[in-house]
Amino acid sequence: MEETQQQSSVAPSLIGCGALEQFLLLAKTARGPAVIELVQQALDAPGVYVFGELLASECVKEMACDEEGAKSARLLELFAYGTYTDYKNNAAILPSLTQTQLMKLKHLTIISLASKCPMIPYSTLLQELDITDLRELEDLIIDAIYAGIIQAKLDQKNSQLQVECFIGRDIKVESIASMVDKLESWCSNCGNVLSAMEEQMQRANQLKVEGNKERDRHDQDVKQLRQSLKMSGGGEGDEDMKEFADHVTSGPRKKGLRGSAGNKIGRK
Structure with a gap:
């Protein structure tokens, strides 16, 4: 072994x-x-x-x-x-x-x-x-x-x-001073590591806040777009805009757009 x-x-x-x-x-x-x-x-x-x-x-x-x-x-x-x-x-x-x-x-x-x-x-x-x-x-x-x-x-x-x-x-008495120096150095290094970790945490929190603000702005834009479409009367051309708003919020859908003659045109 x-x-x-x-x-x-x-x-x-x-x-x-x-x-x-x-x-x-x-x-x-x-x-x-x-x-x-x-x-x-x-x-x-x-x-x-x-x-x-x-x-x-x-x-x-x-x-x-x-x-x-x-x-x-x-x-x-x-x-x-x-x-x-x-x-x-x-x-x-x-x-x-x-x-x-x-x-x-x-x-x-x-x-x-x-x-x-x-x-x-x-x-x-x-x-x-x-x-x-x-x-x-x-x-x-x-x-x-x-x-x-x-x-x-x-x-x-x-x-x-x-x-x-x-x-x-x-431990010899004369060795205690050296040990104290090593412990103080270790404590100092630990303090530096903790400070670096706190900075990283603050940065992560800041990025999170900025991300939340960006998401709120996006949601507000979509909300305003929907309200504009609703107030426009809902014509056939507006249906395409509604689908565009849905596309922004939930991704593309497998659904045809209406042509000017009312025929559905399948999307690729």
Whole structure:
């Protein structure tokens, strides 16, 4: 089969919202080594794909002051904002990943790639995820689809992943200004489109009004013509004029005109 499609019944926008809540509650009282364990549990937990709130909690900030805790804090930050390539480049100063964490980070990497371009070549995915086997790559993608974090198609014919939608990742504070600029630009473009549509609607309404006026003028001319014929007395010659008026209003009729001698002359 050249193209495979899988869609999750889970709403992508809701993934991770409730699952993280339990860890945020525990973070209010956790201290010392318990915070490191809490971070590990959050990174391993199924359905947890956003970590910004946990990263901003007081206990994690305090943990980052300790050398061992700082490693866990950096790992948590990487899961919030980074990719698998970032982990490989900094593996020496980060804790080792469990198999579950490894898969989750690769899923998050797919989301980051999809946010830049919805059509992701297999070659890019293989490189970014450090995978050499195509079947392993497709299995990883299918796992992400079933997890509800992306909705996508495996386009095997063109060797690419077509991403239709995906969950949002955490956003760095310094990235907010850029996002605001993009949203304002989008709103401005929407305003321009709406203005153009309103102009077209006004033009269409104007043409409609002009058309109605032209039709009223035509009807009035026909009405006046009929009244003139009626007042003229209705002679034989006038019958031709009456037929002409009928022709104007309803089109030609298959009916003969009377000649001067009263004979009917068939029209061609």
